[in-house]
Amino acid sequence: MATILYCFDLPLDSLDGLEETHRVIRPPGGRDFSDEELRQLLPEAEVVCTVFGRPFGGELMALAPRLRLIANYGVGYDNIDLDAARARGIVVTNTPRAVIAATAELTFALLLACSRRVVELDGLIRRTPGVKPRIGRMDYLGFDLEGETLGILGYGNIGAAVARRARAFGMKVYYYKRHRLSVAEEEAEGISYLPMDELLARCRVLSVHTPYSAETHHLIDARALAKMRPDAVLINTSRGAVVDEAALVEALTVGCIAGAGLDVFEQQDCASAGLSVLPQVAMTPHTGTATTSTRREMALEQLAAVRAFLLGSSDLPRVL
Incomplete structure (x- = not known):
């Protein structure tokens, strides 16, 4: 019986039934x-x-001499000190599928x-309640996907x-990752590989899905942004x-790129004042998994990892 x-x-x-066999x-x-x-x-x-957002570092691990597993609720695990866990032989898991x-x-x-x-x-409408905003036929134009x-x-x-969703919208999809997929995999998924600098320069939309590490810190910096299209x-x-x-x-601010959609921010997921005043930025407060079914599935995936480890x-889904 484990605690x-x-x-x-x-x-x-x-x-x-986990409570019937463990404390x-x-x-x-x-x-x-x-x-x-x-x-x-x-x-x-x-x-x-x-859980994501709650730091679990070496100081806390030192208080748990019997600790064998840290099961994180979330796909990210930057809240956990992996070096400290590795030094103590502690397994770390996450919830990548849910x-x-x-x-x-x-x-x-x-x-x-x-x-x-x-x-x-939306802001334009809210500033003139009860009055239809006056918009010229060539004002506030967006772009087709x-x-x-x-x-x-x-x-x-x-x-x-x-x-997969982008292809359903009729978009041409390119990608970059350190280890390129095989040609057969690219053809099956309907995507094409580009080196990073070419990806930045060619694409109207750049969607970032890389995990955070020392290597990816500020991967999109001033140099990378300068390579992007002005309408990107x-x-x-x-x-x-x-x-x-x-x-x-x-x-x-200077129009190097046209807009941004952000669910995450550099300072503890708090948008900077500079971002908050820019109307061409759409923001949500780190709510990528915030649906009822997803949060439940994350809990079930975490529970499954605990069960598998104890067996x-x-x-x-082992991170470490």
């Missing part, structure tokens, strides 16, 4: 454990189920908001899901610090 500590308010009423510690319904409560409980834990469709759909929501200038037009070029930077599961739109639903936010604000199975 399993859930740090957060889990969107599941039942753990499907499960969960916070009272409707809230997460406080930091102090967590510190008191960690010495007993062999499995910790944590998040795919919802994140791809939000990517497209942001793309459509930018291509049809939804934020600007059909026939346009989409560049996907980081072609993993979510990038592939975005590509940048979409980022991956991690905020992949994009140099100050450079992005400058590029949008000694290698079939689990």
